[in-house]
Amino acid sequence: MKRYLILSHRYLGLGAGLFLLLIAISGSLLVFRPELETLSGARPPASSHPVAYQALADAVLARYPGASFSLRFGERGDPILARLRRPGDERRLWLDPASGRIASDARSGESTFDFLLALHEKLLLGEAGEALAGACGLLLAILAVSGLVYWWPKAWRRAFQLRRNKGARLLMSDLHRLSGALASLLLLSAGLTGAYQAFNKPINNAINRLYGYHAPAKTRARLPAQGGRQPLDALVARAAAAMPGARLVDIRYEAKPDRPLLLRWKLPGELHPNGRSQVEVDPYSGALLRVTPVDRAPPAIRLTSWIYGLHTGSLGGDALRALLALAGAALAFLAGSGSYQWAARKRKQRGGRKSAPAS
Structure with missing residues (x-):
């Protein structure tokens, strides 16, 4: 079984290696996007x-x-x-x-980071690229599990050995197995959460149907006979009263006159870094049209908060973000070292065939 396992691991990794390398490098940089944008002067x-x-x-x-x-x-x-x-x-x-x-x-x-985000999420290939990136996430999960099973030692005293005096190929092989084993859980999480986000629409729709959720009708603002929109600060204050203790995250201002003002909030204890609680306000009268705290949001939204927080590292703060960046670097190394091992093995096989005596 181990032979078939390592063969599937090898060729799945080779097939997806370039895509995983691009996803890994872009993801490691995006984890610290706010800090890097500030350092570069972009924000x-x-x-x-x-x-x-x-x-x-x-x-x-x-x-x-x-x-x-x-x-x-x-x-x-x-x-x-x-x-x-x-x-x-x-x-x-x-x-x-x-x-x-x-x-x-x-x-x-x-911007550079818009490019990196498009590369990470869609491999610069549009909707087809998003599906491909999601498939790569599933492959990454399979590679993480199969690599961990193959590495799992019978004798733990040899689990972390590095054969430094046996040549570059064997040393690279040991480094590949060891780094893959150490990063396996993070890579498994990154692969599954990344695939979920790539395929979130059909998955979320299925979850909402399973729980019997039906989206409410859209709200509409009532255009007054005279007068215009109320000051934005007054509207925000009116909405804030319906979300005590929450932090305002987003204001969506629509040009169409019958669209409400949509305000997004983060309540204490919410997992999503940008919050998923919402208030819709009539911009003319200031009336609250709909108040949706996260515990009354669609069931899939609540699951998405966990998934997004795990994938971006926001769920665990700076420590988890640093670990995810290291896991991305490890994935880039695994893609390169795996390709190196395959090429070295092919060279060795060709050398063996050339040196074999003619019959």
């Missing part, structure tokens, strides 16, 4: 004196009148990310939290 520094919400919306609308956009908030004082949507144009704007000034404005997909 402005934090400020302890945040500006009013309406001033942020006014800054976006002054540059892009009539646009729909969202404002994403981190911890208090962090820079604000505006994601803007217009026909044929999507942009990412960083706003200074102290002045509301637009610090950077770029088309979505143009």
Whole structure:
């Protein structure tokens, strides 16, 4: 059985090695995206004196009148990310939290980290690439389990040995097995959670159907006979009263006049780093149209919070993020060392055939 196991492990790894290498490198960098963006100057520094919400919306609308956009908030004082949507144009704007000034404005997909995210999630191949990345996640889980089973020693005193004086191929083989064994649980988790996220729509729909969940009807704002939208800060305050103790994460501002203002919150104890609790507000009257704390969200949303937190490392803070980055580096090494072993074995076989005496 071990022979068939190692053969399947070898050729599955070779087949998916390049894709896994790309996913591993991009994922290791994305784990620390906020810190790296700040170091590179792509996002402005934090400020302890945040500006009013309406001033942020006014800054976006002054540059892009009539646009729909969202404002994403981190911890208090962090820079604000505006994601803007217009026909044929999507942009990412960083706003200074102290002045509301637009610090950077770029088309979505143009930054280095947008490129890395597209590489990690879709291998730069669109929807087909997303399915391929999900399949690679499942393959990674299989490789992690099969490699661990193959490594599992009969004598534990030899479990962590490295044959340093037996040549480069055997040393690389030992390093490959040992690093794979040490990183196996993290790689298994990364593979399964990554596959879940790639195929989340059909999986989530199936989970919601299983629990008998039916999506409620869309809410609509009532256009007044006269007057316009209420100030954004007043609307946020009205919604905050329905989410006591929660932190505002996102404001979605729709250009269509009958669309409500959608506010996303993170309640104490929520697992998702961006929260999954929502309040919909009529932007004209200030009436609360729908309040959906996370415990009343669709069943699949609650599962997704666990999955997303595990995959990005946010569930375990900086320690888990560091471990995931190391696991990504280990995966890159495994892809390279596995290919090296296969090439070295082929060279040895060819050398053996050449040296064999002619009959």
